[in-house]
Amino acid sequence: MTLKISPLAPKSFPALPPLAGVEITTGACGLRYRDRTDVCIMMFAPGTAAAGVLTRSLTASAPVLWCREALKSGSARAVVVNSGNSNAFTGAAGTASVERTVAAVADLAACRKDEVFVASTGVIGEPLKDERLTSVLGELAKGFRPDAWADAAAAIMTTDTYPKGATRTAEIDGTPVTINGIAKGSGMIAPDMATMLSFIATDASLPASVLQALLADANERTFNSITVDGDTSTSDTVLLFATAKAGNREITALDDPALKGFQAALEDLLRDLAIQVVRDGEGASKFVTIDVSGAESPQAARRIALSIGNSPLVKTAVAGEDPNWGRIVMAVGKAGERADRDRLSISIGGIEVARDGWVVPGYDEAPVARHMKGQDIDIAVDVGVGDASARVWTCDLGHGYIDINADYRS
Amino acid sequence: MTLKISPLAPKSFPALPPLAGVEITTGACGLRYRDRTDVCIMMFAPGTAAAGVLTRSLTASAPVLWCREALKSGSARAVVVNSGNSNAFTGAAGTASVERTVAAVADLAACRKDEVFVASTGVIGEPLKDERLTSVLGELAKGFRPDAWADAAAAIMTTDTYPKGATRTAEIDGTPVTINGIAKGSGMIAPDMATMLSFIATDASLPASVLQALLADANERTFNSITVDGDTSTSDTVLLFATAKAGNREITALDDPALKGFQAALEDLLRDLAIQVVRDGEGASKFVTIDVSGAESPQAARRIALSIGNSPLVKTAVAGEDPNWGRIVMAVGKAGERADRDRLSISIGGIEVARDGWVVPGYDEAPVARHMKGQDIDIAVDVGVGDASARVWTCDLGHGYIDINADYRS
Numbered sequence: 001m002t003l004k005i006s007p008l009a010p011k012s013f014p015a016l017p018p019l020a021g022v023e024i025t026t027g028a029c030g031l032r033y034r035d036r037t038d039v040c041i042m043m044f045a046p047g048t049a050a051a052g053v054l055t056r057s058l059t060a061s062a063p064v065l066w067c068r069e070a071l072k073s074g075s076a077r078a079v080v081v082n083s084g085n086s087n088a089f090t091g092a093a094g095t096a097s098v099e100r101t102v103a104a105v106a107d108l109a110a111c112r113k114d115e116v117f118v119a120s121t122g123v124i125g126e127p128l129k130d131e132r133l134t135s136v137l138g139e140l141a142k143g144f145r146p147d148a149w150a151d152a153a154a155a156i157m158t159t160d161t162y163p164k165g166a167t168r169t170a171e172i173d174g175t176p177v178t179i180n181g182i183a184k185g186s187g188m189i190a191p192d193m194a195t196m197l198s199f200i201a202t203d204a205s206l207p208a209s210v211l212q213a214l215l216a217d218a219n220e221r222t223f224n225s226i227t228v229d230g231d232t233s234t235s236d237t238v239l240l241f242a243t244a245k246a247g248n249r250e251i252t253a254l255d256d257p258a259l260k261g262f263q264a265a266l267e268d269l270l271r272d273l274a275i276q277v278v279r280d281g282e283g284a285s286k287f288v289t290i291d292v293s294g295a296e297s298p299q300a301a302r303r304i305a306l307s308i309g310n311s312p313l314v315k316t317a318v319a320g321e322d323p324n325w326g327r328i329v330m331a332v333g334k335a336g337e338r339a340d341r342d343r344l345s346i347s348i349g350g351i352e353v354a355r356d357g358w359v360v361p362g363y364d365e366a367p368v369a370r371h372m373k374g375q376d377i378d379i380a381v382d383v384g385v386g387d388a389s390a391r392v393w394t395c396d397l398g399h400g401y402i403d404i405n406a407d408y409r410s
Numbered sequence: 411m412t413l414k415i416s417p418l419a420p421k422s423f424p425a426l427p428p429l430a431g432v433e434i435t436t437g438a439c440g441l442r443y444r445d446r447t448d449v450c451i452m453m454f455a456p457g458t459a460a461a462g463v464l465t466r467s468l469t470a471s472a473p474v475l476w477c478r479e480a481l482k483s484g485s486a487r488a489v490v491v492n493s494g495n496s497n498a499f500t501g502a503a504g505t506a507s508v509e510r511t512v513a514a515v516a517d518l519a520a521c522r523k524d525e526v527f528v529a530s531t532g533v534i535g536e537p538l539k540d541e542r543l544t545s546v547l548g549e550l551a552k553g554f555r556p557d558a559w560a561d562a563a564a565a566i567m568t569t570d571t572y573p574k575g576a577t578r579t580a581e582i583d584g585t586p587v588t589i590n591g592i593a594k595g596s597g598m599i600a601p602d603m604a605t606m607l608s609f610i611a612t613d614a615s616l617p618a619s620v621l622q623a624l625l626a627d628a629n630e631r632t633f634n635s636i637t638v639d640g641d642t643s644t645s646d647t648v649l650l651f652a653t654a655k656a657g658n659r660e661i662t663a664l665d666d667p668a669l670k671g672f673q674a675a676l677e678d679l680l681r682d683l684a685i686q687v688v689r690d691g692e693g694a695s696k697f698v699t700i701d702v703s704g705a706e707s708p709q710a711a712r713r714i715a716l717s718i719g720n721s722p723l724v725k726t727a728v729a730g731e732d733p734n735w736g737r738i739v740m741a742v743g744k745a746g747e748r749a750d751r752d753r754l755s756i757s758i759g760g761i762e763v764a765r766d767g768w769v770v771p772g773y774d775e776a777p778v779a780r781h782m783k784g785q786d787i788d789i790a791v792d793v794g795v796g797d798a799s800a801r802v803w804t805c806d807l808g809h810g811y812i813d814i815n816a817d818y819r820s
Contacts, residue, residue, distance in 0.1 A: 059743030059751045089739045091752060091768035124736025125769050234743050312722070312807075313815055320816030326534025329499045333469030333644050341469045342501060358501035359535050397722075398816060402809050405723055406730030 005161045008279035008287050008375065008395070013153065016167045016180045018146035020203045021045035021243025025143035026155040029132045032084030032122055037155035039133055040081045042199065043109060043144060048243045050076035050117065051211035053219050055236035061088030062098045063118040064235060070114045074208030076241050077111035079199060081156050082133060083184070084122040088234040097130040104134040108141055119197050119237045121184060122158050153182040156197055159404065160184050160280050166272040170204075170265035173258045175248035177204040179265055183273040185280070196223065198238040198273055204262060205244035206251055213254050214263055215240045222270035225302060225392045226278045227309045240266075278393045283400020286318050286377050293389040294382035300337040301390035304383060307335035309394035319398030321372040323365060325353045332381060343384025350378065418689035418697050418785065418805070419572045423563065426577045426590045428556035430613045431455035431653025435553035436565040439542045442494030442532055447565035449543055450491045452609065453519060453554060458653045460486035460527065461621035463629050465646035471498030472508045473528040474645060480524045484618030486651050487521035489609060491566050492543060493594070494532040498644040507540040514544040518551055529607050529647045531594060532568050563592040566607055569814065570594050570690050576682040580614075580675035583668045585658035587614040589675055593683040595690070606633065608648040608683055614672060615654035616661055623664050624673055625650045632680035635712060635802045636688045637719045650676075688803045693810020696728050696787050703799040704792035710747040711800035714793060717745035719804035728787055729808030733778040735763045742791060753794025760788060 021044055026037045052071050054064050063086075070076075080101060087094045102116045109116065120128060153163035164183040169176060185196030206214075215238065223238060244250070251259050279287055290308050295301035308314055311331040317324040325346050332339050342357035349371025352360050371377070377396075431454055436447045462481050464474050473496075480486075490511060497504045512526045519526065530538060563573035574593040579586060595606030616624075625648065633648060654660070661669050689697055700718050705711035718724055721741040727734040735756050742749050752767035759781025762770050781787070787806075 055743075056746075057740070057743035058746070058749050059739050059754070089736060089751070089754075089764070089767065089769075091766065093768070124739055125764070234740055312811070316812055316815035319812065322816070326499060329469050329534060330467070330644055333465075333467035336466075336468070339468050341499070344469070344499075354499070354535070356501065357499065358503070359499075397812070399809055399812050401722070402726055402729065402807070402812060405726035406732070406808060 006280045006284055008284055009162045010276065010279070013150050013163055013165055014167060016149035016165050017178060019178055019180050019201055019243065020245035021048060022201045023144040023146055024148035024152050025140045025145070026148060026151045027136065027140045027143065029082070029136060031082055031129060031132055037151065038083045039140065040152045040155040041105065041140060042079045042152065042201070044076050044078065044241055045243050045245060046077065048076045048241050049074055049206060049208040049211055050239065050241055051208055051215045052237065052239040053216055055234060057234045059089065059234050061086050061120060061235045062090060062094035063087055063120045064237060066098045066102065066118050067237060067239070070117055073114040075115050076117060077109045077115040078105050079117040079119065079239060080105050081119045081197065081199070083156050083158050085120060085126060085128045086122045086124050086235045087120040087128040088124045090125065090127055093127050097128045101130045101134060104137050108137055117239055119235070121156065121197055121235055124234065149180055149182060156182065156184040158184065159282060162280060164273055164276040164280070166269045168265040168269045170261040172204060172248040172251065172262055175246055177202055177246040177248060177262060179269050181269050181273050183277055185277040196236050196277055198223065200239070200269065201241045201243065203243050203246040205246060205248050206242045210251060210254055211240055211242055214266055218263070218267035218270050222267060222274040225390070226274045227306055227392065227394045275393055278395055281395035282404045283398055283402070284395030285398055285400065286375055286396040288318055288377045288379065288394045288396065290392045290394065291380040291389065292383065293380070294384045294386060295388045295390070296338050296386040298388045298390055301388045302392065304332055304335040304337050304339065304381070305390050305392035307331045308379065308381065309392045312397055315394070315397035318372070318377055319396035321369070323348050323353065323368040323372050328379065328381060332383060338385050339383035340385050345382045345384070347380040348372070348378070415571045416690045416694060418694055420686065420689070423560050423573055423575055424577060426559035426575050427588060429588055429590050429611050429653065430655035431458060432611045433554040433556055434558035434562050435550050435555070436558060436561045437546065437550045437553065439492070439546060441492055441539060441542055447561065448493045449550065450562045450565040451515065451550060452489045452562065452611070454487050454651055455653050455655060456487065458486045458651050459484055459616060459618040459621055460649065460651055461618055461625045462647065462649040463626055465644060467644045469499065469644050471496050471530060471645045472500060472504035473497055473530045474647060476508045476512065476528050477647060477649070480527055483524045485525055486527060487519045487525040488515050489527040489529065489649060490515050491529045491607065491609070493566050493568050495530060495536060495538045496532050496534050496645045497530040497538040498534045500535065500537055503537050507538045511540045511544060514547055518547055527649055529645070531566065531607055531645055534644065559590055559592060566592065566594040568594065569692060572690060574683055574686040574690070576679045578675040578679045580671040582614060582658040582661065582672055585656055587612055587656040587658060587672060589679050591679050591683050593687055595687040606646050606687055608633065610649070610679065611651045611653065613653050613656040615656060615658050616652045620661060620664055621650055621652055624676055628673070628677035628680050632677060632684040635800070636684045637716055637802065637804045685803055688805055691805035692814045693808055693812070694805030695808055695810065696785060696806040698728055698787045698789065698804045698806065700802045700804065701790040701799065702793065703790070704794045704796060705798045705800070706748050706796040708798045708800055711798045712802065714742055714745040714747050714749065714791070715800050715802035717741045718789065718791065719802045722807055725804070725807035728782070729806040731779070731782040733758050733763065733775060733782050738789065738791060742793060748795050749793035750795050755792045755794070757790040758782070758788070
C-alpha cells in the first residue's frame with residue numbers, strides 16, 4: 001500500500017552535518033521491500049561510547065536482547081539497522097540471525113562483537129533473511145560516507161510517511177559539539193517506548209555512564225511522553241553514540257556544570273524527533289499537545305496526560321473537531337491518579353472551558369470549536385491537588401488509522 | 411444520529427417474568443431525547459436488600475457518589491434511572507439535583523432517602539433538568555407494573571442499538587427463586603467498569619452482606635472482563651436488589667452450600683448481560699473471545715487478556731480480518747505480566763498458529779483467515795509460566811467506531 005505523506009509532516013528534512021567519527025552506508029537488500037533501501041550501517045571511530053534505552057516489552061525482539069547485553073560494554077564501533085522485518089518472535093532462529101549479522105559486521109569493523117549494535121523493524125514472526133544483508137556487506141562497505149544521514153533516515157522507515165532527523169549544537173567548556181539524530185516510527189507508538197527506533201550520535205567526548213544517565217533522563221520527557229495508539233513495540237530502541245572527536249575535556253561527573261548546554265541540546269533534539277514521530281502517527285490529521293498541571297508528582301501528571309492522550313474517545317473527538325471536554329474529564333478519572341473533581345479546570349486552545357469542576361459560566365463554545373478545526377490542538381488540565389506538571393504529545397484517531405491498520409500487515 | 415442495530419445483536423429481547431416485590435414504571439421526560447422514554451423507576455417491597463459495584467473513576471458522577479453512600483444502609487425501596495444526561499462533572503448543582511430527585515422519590519415511596527438509588531447516563535457536564543422528572547412523578551407513579559422489564563431496558567439506553575436483558579432461575583434449599591437483570595452500555599466500556607448501568611433484582615431472601623460479596627465476586631469475571639475501548643465511565647453502576655419474597659430460608663453465611671445454585675445463576679446472568687454489552691460495542695462487527703492460560707495468577711491472566719483486548723492494533727487487525735498474530739505477541743509483551751517468550755503459544759479459531767515462541771512449522775494461514783472472516787473470533791494464548799487462566803470479551807475496532815465517536819456527543 002502507498003501511504004500519503006502525513007498532513008502534519010515538516011516541510012523538509014533538516015540538513016544534518018557530517019559528524020567526526022561517524023560514517024554511514026545504506027543499501028537495498030530486499031529483506032521485504034522492493035525498490036527502496038532497507039539497511040543502514042553506521043560505523044564509529046575507535047573510542048566511541050554507547051548508551052541506550054530499550055523497550056520494556058516482555059516479548060522483546062532478538063535484536064533488543066542483543067543490545068541489552070552489548071550496552072554493558074559501554075563502547076560501540078557499529079550499528080546495523082534493517083527495516084521490513086523486526087526479527088521479533090522468531091525464537092532460536094532469530095537469535096542465530098542476530099549473531100551471524102553481528103559477527104559479519106564485527107569482521108568488517110575489525111572490532112569485538114559486543115561493540116556491534118543491531119536493530120530491526122517491520123513484520124513480526126517471520127525469519128529474517130540475514131544472508132541477504134551479510135552477503136553484500138563488502139558492497140555496502142564501499143558506500144561509507146560522512147554525509148549520509150538523510151539516506152539513513154530513509155532506509156529505516158516502515159509505515160513512516162517521511163524520514164525524521166534533527167541536529168543540534170552545544171558547547172562543552174567552550175568546545176563546540178554537534179548532535180545528530182534520526183528516528184522512525186508511526187504506529188505502535190506508546191511510551192516504553194513506541195515501535196520506534198532512534199539513533200543519535202555526537203562528536204562530544206563523554207563516558208558511557210554519563211551518556212546513559214543523560215539519555216535515560218531526557219527520554220522520560222521526550223520519547224516516553226508520546227503516544228499514538230497506546231501499543232508498545234517489541235523492538236523499541238534508542239541508541240546514543242559519542243565519538244569523542246570534538247576534543248572537549250571529558251566530563252565524568254553528571255553534575256558538572258559544563259554539561260548543562262549539552263544536556264539541554266540533547267533533550268531538545270530528542271523532543272524534536274519524538275514530535276516528528278507523533279506527527280507521522282498512522283492516519284493522523286491533528287497534532288495534540290496535552291499539558292497537565294496541579295498534580296501530586298511529575299509521574300502522576302504524566303500518567304494523567306497519557307490517559308487523556310491514549311483515550312480512544314478523546315482522540316476520536318479530536319478527529320471529529322468536537323470540543324468534547326466531558327471525555328477529558330472521563331480520561332482524568334480513569335488515570336488512577338489523585339485529582340480533585342471539584343477543583344478540576346480544563347482549557348482547550350488556551351480558552352478556559354471548565355473551572356472548579358464545572359463548565360465555566362456563560363461558556364461560549366464557538367471559539368473553542370474554531371480551535372478544534374485547526375491542525376494543532378492544545379489541551380490543558382489542572383487537577384487541583386499539587387504543583388507538578390507534565391506535557392505529552394499525541395495525534396487524533398480517525399478513519400486514517402483504521403484504513404492503515406485494518407488492511408496493512410506491518 | 412440514528413444508529414443501525416448492531417450486526418452482533420441477539421435475535422430478540424428475552425421474556426423477563428414479573429418478580430414478586432418489584433414494580434416498574436417508565437416515562438418520556440424530555441431530559442435530552444425526543445419521542446422516546448428516558449426515565450425508569452423501580453419500586454421495591456419493604457425489606458429489600460441492596461448491593462452494588464460502582465466505577466472506580468476518580469471523577470465519578472454525583473449519582474455514583476450518592477449510591478456509594480446509600481449502599482451503606484444495605485436496604486432499598488427504589489431506584490430511579492435516567493438516560494440522556496449523566497449528571498457528571500456538574501459540581502454542586504449536580505449534587506443538589508440528585509438530592510431533589512431522591513427526596514421526591516422517597517416521598518413517593520414513603521421511605522428513607524438512603525433507600526433510594528439513582529443512576530444517570532448520557533452527556534457529561536450539562537446540568538440535569540431534574541424538575542422535568544420530579545414534576546411528573548405523580549403521572550409516572552400511575553404506570554407501575556410488574557411486567558415492564560423490557561420497557562425499563564429501553565428507557566435506559568443511550569448509544570445502545572438494542573435493549574439488554576436476561577433472566578435466570580435457581581433454587582435455594584429447594585425454594586425456586588428468579589433473577590432478572592437489565593443493562594445498558596456500548597461505548598466507554600472498560601473494566602472498572604464501562605459506561606454501563608445494570609440493574610438486577612431477585613425475589614430471593616438474602617442479606618445485603620451476602621449479596622454484596624456474591625456481586626463483587628461474579629462482577630470480576632463478567633462486567634469487569636469486558637472492554638470495548640478501554641475507556642472508563644464516570645457513571646458505571648451495577649445494583650442488585652433482593653426482595654425476599656420467594657420465601658427461601660435466609661442464608662447468612664457466604665459458604666452455605668445452599669447458595670451454590672443461586673451464585674452460579676447470578677454469574678451466568680451477569681455474563682449474559684456483559685456479553686450483550688460487548689455485542690453492542692460502538693461500531694462493532696466482530697465479537698472476540700480472548701482466553702489466556704499458563705499465567706502466574708488469574709489477575710495476571712486477566713491483565714494479559716485485557717492488554718490484547720484493548721490493543722488498537724489487535725482490534726483493527728480483527729476488523730480487517732487479518733490473522734496478525736504478531737500484534738497479539740506485542741500485546742502480551744506490553745501487559746507487564748510475566749510471560750515466557752520462548753514458550754508462548756497462540757491459537758486463533760482453535761488452530762495453533764504459534765508454539766514455543768515461534769510460528770508453527772508449515773503454518774497454513776488459509777483456515778485461520780477463514781475463521782477471521784466469521785463474526786465470532788476466538789483468540790487463545792498460553793504464556794507458559796503457570797496454571798492460571800482468564801477469559802475476556804471484546805469487539806473489533808473499525809470505521810464504525812470512528813463514525814460514531816468522531817461525530818456524536820454522547
